[in-house]
Amino acid sequence: MASLRLLSLATLLFCARSEDPIATSFTTLAGFDFTPGVQLPQEVVDLDDKTVRVQGFMQAEKDGDTDLSYFLLINDACGCQGTPKLNEIIYCAMPESHTTKLLPGLVKITGKLFVGEEKEGEDVVGLYYLDVDKIE
Amino acid sequence: MSTRSNSAFVCGLLFTLVLRGQEIESPVAAGADWPAKVKVAIESPRYAVQRAASNDVARAGDAAVPAIRAYVESKGKDALPLLLVDAMAQSDAGGDAVRALLRGWATDREFFWRAQALTGLARRKSPLDAELFAQALQDPSHVFRVAGAKGVHALAGAAPKAWDAARAVLLDPDPRARVLFAMHLFAQTREPAALPALVAAIADDRAFLDDDWARRLAVQTVQTLARVAGTNFDYQGTRSLAGNREAIAKFAKWAELDPPELRERDDVQDLGGVEVRSCRHGDLFLRWTDTELHFDLDRGRKVVLPADAHAALMQALATALDTNSEARRVVGKVVCDYLQLTVRAPARLWKVAPDAVPAEVHRFLVATADALATAGHGGLASELRARLTQFPPHD
Numbered sequence: 001m002a003s004l005r006l007l008s009l010a011t012l013l014f015c016a017r018s019e020d021p022i023a024t025s026f027t028t029l030a031g032f033d034f035t036p037g038v039q040l041p042q043e044v045v046d047l048d049d050k051t052v053r054v055q056g057f058m059q060a061e062k063d064g065d066t067d068l069s070y071f072l073l074i075n076d077a078c079g080c081q082g083t084p085k086l087n088e089i090i091y092c093a094m095p096e097s098h099t100t101k102l103l104p105g106l107v108k109i110t111g112k113l114f115v116g117e118e119k120e121g122e123d124v125v126g127l128y129y130l131d132v133d134k135i136e
Numbered sequence: 137m138s139t140r141s142n143s144a145f146v147c148g149l150l151f152t153l154v155l156r157g158q159e160i161e162s163p164v165a166a167g168a169d170w171p172a173k174v175k176v177a178i179e180s181p182r183y184a185v186q187r188a189a190s191n192d193v194a195r196a197g198d199a200a201v202p203a204i205r206a207y208v209e210s211k212g213k214d215a216l217p218l219l220l221v222d223a224m225a226q227s228d229a230g231g232d233a234v235r236a237l238l239r240g241w242a243t244d245r246e247f248f249w250r251a252q253a254l255t256g257l258a259r260r261k262s263p264l265d266a267e268l269f270a271q272a273l274q275d276p277s278h279v280f281r282v283a284g285a286k287g288v289h290a291l292a293g294a295a296p297k298a299w300d301a302a303r304a305v306l307l308d309p310d311p312r313a314r315v316l317f318a319m320h321l322f323a324q325t326r327e328p329a330a331l332p333a334l335v336a337a338i339a340d341d342r343a344f345l346d347d348d349w350a351r352r353l354a355v356q357t358v359q360t361l362a363r364v365a366g367t368n369f370d371y372q373g374t375r376s377l378a379g380n381r382e383a384i385a386k387f388a389k390w391a392e393l394d395p396p397e398l399r400e401r402d403d404v405q406d407l408g409g410v411e412v413r414s415c416r417h418g419d420l421f422l423r424w425t426d427t428e429l430h431f432d433l434d435r436g437r438k439v440v441l442p443a444d445a446h447a448a449l450m451q452a453l454a455t456a457l458d459t460n461s462e463a464r465r466v467v468g469k470v471v472c473d474y475l476q477l478t479v480r481a482p483a484r485l486w487k488v489a490p491d492a493v494p495a496e497v498h499r500f501l502v503a504t505a506d507a508l509a510t511a512g513h514g515g516l517a518s519e520l521r522a523r524l525t526q527f528p529p530h531d
Contacts, residue, residue: 064470102466
């Protein structure tokens with residue numbers, strides 16, 4: 001009986017780990033006018049707490065940083081249009097005690113996405129947060 | 137939001153704030169410590185903290201300007217991040233002191249974020265900046281040209297002649313400039329003259345190597361049009377261009393225009409390319425195939441070198457790649473301006489800061505300019521050499 005329970009638990013863990021990522025993109029995530037408090041599109045809400053794969057450009061939180069525990073995934077290679085809008089930024093967190101190099105060009109990030117407004121003081125400063133599992 | 141990401145970020149933010157001795161409350165209050173807030177906006181290791189602090193500083197308007205100037209005096213203008221400059225530019229707070237600060241930045245050719253500063257001046261619509269806006273229309277940076285056009289547009293009633301010149305940005309050779317200005321015009325005043333550029337933009341799917349720049353602009357353009365049309369005609373950014381054909385035709389009909397030509401991503405087999413991005417001096421795009429060199433985002437200028445010259449260039453590139461073998465890397469501290477080299481085989485992607493260009497890569501680019509000059513394309517050779525002056529070889 002105990003071994004059956006262990007087997008069930010292992011199966012469950014395996015299933016949880018092997019969750020197929022949902023392919024999404026900034027076309028979806030940034031495809032609407034975001035203002036704080038606005039009702040998010042259902043297709044975006046549906047991505048909350050899901051494992052996704054999304055493509056974008058890595059940006060260090062601070063210019064010049066290279067070994068990163070946290071980084072931003074944004075929708076524009078050069079940032080020449082100015083500060084990204086909040087729905088054009090995914091705050092990415094590497095697994096605890098892991099860092100990554102800042103990679104140039106398009107990267108594909110897989111991980112669990114969390115959707116919801118985060119405030120700092122009186123300002124909403126984030127909408128998308130992602131726990132990184134894989135960077136390609 | 138929940139779990140690991142949430143707790144990691146919140147802990148990170150709190151840790152940062154505790155370290156810096158800041159309080160989590162609005163600083164837009166009497167006696168706020170603007171030097172401390174400016175320091176957080178610039179130096180916090182966390183983007184969210186920088187962003188919130190930048191907004192606080194911007195909301196303070198003129199009151200925070202001395203603190204910004206003092207910071208620049210001590211650390212230099214290059215220390216100013218885009219976030220803070222853009223927040224100041226986009227804010228409606230402040231008067232003469234903010235305008236003077238923005239003007240100082242906008243007129244400094246070496247300042248990274250001068251286009252954002254000029255955009256801030258355009259928002260303020262001061263006739264005192266009219267000449268600056270008009271001059272900006274001739275700038276090598278497409279974002280600076282767009283900022284200038286926004287300023288001229290803002291003052292169009294007072295200076296109709298300049299407005300005629302600004303309208304020419306709708307025909308700018310850089311497709312990004314055309315679309316960015318058209319979006320601004322249409323969003324601000326529903327200017328019908330902007331519609332041809334906008335409808336053309338949503339039918340554009342071109343890319344530079346792996347960067348789908350046209351699709352990105354198309355999605356933004358659809359949002360701009362949909363705000364006025366009240367519908368996006370079921371355009372879907374994740375669909376193929378052909379799949380959006382019907383939506384594009386409906387947008388064109390709504391705009392009382394003929395359906396635009398669909399500009400698919402081309403199937404040219406690029407072997408590699410270089411993009412030089414400069415907030416200060418404008419961008420340069422170059423790709424190569426096994427027989428040709430293509431300049432500009434839209435391959436507007438193509439050159440066929442003599443076969444032996446082309447082969448020699450490819451050999452010079454192979455040598456450069458041999459010496460620098462890491463496949464994908466950022467070299468140096470990239471803030472705004474950078475050079476990016478992409479090669480398909482062997483796969484290489486290097487993003488390089490102006491002061492960190494590997495000598496071999498520099499030699500390859502100089503050889504390219506030399507080959508262009510020898511083949512009678514002196515203009516393109518000069519253009520490439522001029523851009524390389526900002527990217528000297530680094531040994």
